[in-house]
Amino acid sequence: MMKRTSIFAALVACLVMTGCKPKVQQQFGGPGVSTREAAEAEDSTSNANQEYLTLAKMFEMVEPGRKFESSAVEQLFASMQLPMQYSEQYTSDADWGGDSPAISYCFGDNVKYEEFNLVPTAGKYYGVHTNFFFDDSRKTGFMNRFAIITSDTLWHNNLMKDAEADGLKFKEDVDPNVYGKKGKLFQKPAAQGKGASENANYYIFDFSTPGRVDVEVGYDTGIDI
Helix, strand or coil: CCCCCCCCCCCCCCCCCEECCCCCCCCCCCCCHHHHHHHHHHHHHCCCCEECCCCCHHHHCCCCCEECCCCHHHHHHHHHCCCCCECCCEEECHHCCCHHHCEEEEEEEEEEEEEEEEEEEECCCCEEEEEEEEECCCCCECEEEEEEECCCCEEEEEHHHHHCCCCCCCEEEECCHCCCCCCCEEEEEEECCCCCCCCCCEEEEEEEECCCCEEEEEEEECCCC
């Protein structure tokens, strides 16, 4: 999911938290409990001990200037108990004659990375894709976005509530002819003085549909490449 326009700029960041899945499933519903309440209760319980990426953590990890080694990416996702599903090194700027190495990563439960997309493989799933770009030292690098799919609608509800509280505002409906799917773009101007253009933004693309959470969260430098 490489991007070559300002919203598709080079990428940053990584990681977070820990958890493990509960072994006991509970039944929800009954008199006085709506379908939506039951679904959110099930989401909450099914992930009771699993801490996934929060908006604050993602924005922290994609913050301009944050650099780390590729091994830190793998270690941090391992600490979340999200196994690596895919890893491939490639040249991030090959189309422009460059030789900058990068790594395409997929981590998650019950997901796979196929044809440049995250794909669920079971009813309960959570998957993250990101690209790690090495800087000129070839030792450290950065990321600037997380693409996430999940069956956890409560996680999505919390993400969007946090986004509103953090100042992200609806910008526009995205063009499905460009992105391949319908969605909405939310943005918050980035603070100046970080070496980015005046058009730099933190953003969320929300491509979610009923029953399927599909978002991209990241930092856009505002500079066309």
